[in-house]
Amino acid sequence: MKIKCLHGYFIFEEQRAGEVSDFISITGLEIEQKDQNFVFSDLVDAPDFSIQGKDYLDLPATSNYEGEPWEIFEANGFVYDYDKGLIVAIASVTNLVTLYAAGNFYVAEGLIKPGSLNQAGQKVKSYTAWFSTDTMKFKYSEVSYV
């Protein structure tokens, strides 16, 4: 399963038939189909615009913005916290993550929460991850920071 975290918005791309069901069974994370891919169930109806001061999903938007959900997340400083099942401000995320180099990838414990701080104190903004249903582990590439 390929997972793209774009400014705290997640897109899951099934690499083989049945992979989504396996992923849900293994991780307990609720994802459902949106267009060609899958997203967290809480984000299926994420609007394509935000109005400053008006709630965007769970939080008052800080900006007027129109675009893809991840663009709106970025414009408003939002990320999705899959544990809480809520949109949160990236500034409020205090999780720590340690990324270990492993060949052409990085490995870390679990699915990195966007906004997590690495060893250098940088906040994770986006990444591409790969989940193996065989090893039940995540490996990461293209990690970017705020």
Place this chain on the structure above:
Amino acid sequence: MSKILNATCDSYGKVTAEGSIIPGAVVMTQGKQASSGLAIFEKEKVTYITANTDDLVTVIEKLITTLTKAADALTQAATGLNSAGSGLNSLAPGSGAGCISAATAINSDVSDLNQVKTDLTTLKGALK
């Protein structure tokens, strides 16, 4: 890609859509009265355009009035210059040529203004 929402604008220029005031929305009309229209979101920019033609018609009517006054004033000026030119010519042939030439140029400008007035009147009538 743009997002277009039904919106309203009050007489202070505050734009409301989806039950919320949209801070920073740019109002694209001269109207000072309340109106209904569209809020157009383009990335971080929000523009409001009225769908209420009343205030557009008001603006056009004001323009026509202003242009009429300007045309009338210029026509009077041209008439005066023509008279002055004729008077000068009667005293000394050719001495009034400058005035008459200026009057001719002014009359040409008045024709242009009258054409603009006609075009605006047509536009006003076409607004639904």
